[in-house]
Amino acid sequence: MPLPTNAIPIIDDIIHANSPPNSAHMRLSDLPLFQRVLLSMDGTVTHMLELYLQEAIQVKKLETDLISANKLSLDFETLADETVMARKILLQGQASCNNYLYSESFILVDRLPSEFKRLLLESALPIGKLWNQFRLETFKQIFNTEQIAAGQVGQYFDMPAESPLLSRQYWVFNQGQVLMQITEQFPAHYYVDIP
Secondary structure, three states: OOOOOOHHHHHHHHHHHOOOOOOOOOOHHHOOHHHHHHHHOOOOHHHHHHHHHOOOEEEEEEEEEEEEHHHOOOOOOOOOOOEEEEEEEEEEEOOOOOEEEEEEEEEEHHHOOHHHHHHHHHOOOOHHHHHHHOOOOOEEEEEEEEEEEOHHHHHHHOOOOOOEEEEEEEEEEEOOEEEEEEEEEEEOOOOOOOO
16 A cells, blocks of 8 residues: 655655754655665664565674763763763674674663673674663654765775765664664665565
8 A cells, every 4th residue: 555645755854854954865755665764763773674684684893992971072962971882883694794784873881781781892782682682761863864975884885985875863862861872874775675
């Protein structure tokens, strides 16, 4: 059953209402269905990719650093003495080892349960699966979606630096406080067909 014609602009309006004014926007309604879902949903991307790709997804950690909040310029409020985990990962197929999504996160680990923090540091579990495991109630607010040049991220998808990526940024809240800022990116030519 097709969506009503007024449904897609509402999604565009929600995303763009929260975006910075100087952001390079794209119209979500111009994108294929699954790309729109990935850029606008507030569920876990890992689970959606597993359903779409029919393959278990694993995390490949690229970089994890613990940094004092006062050494970073973040888009949300922190206390000067809070610890921030800066984390760069790929979501890739467990069997194929294909890279499906690149993600950068800034996580206020002092606001998380200690076991959650330990698993983020030591395991290769996706954040979304940890939210579910710990039954952490979260609210996600998407504040930017855009198409950008791949730059150095292109290397993870065997793409030239000038190739387009689709990107979204969002905050994850718990009990009214920001816990994380997450950026997720994938090649613009991915997820254009229904498998």
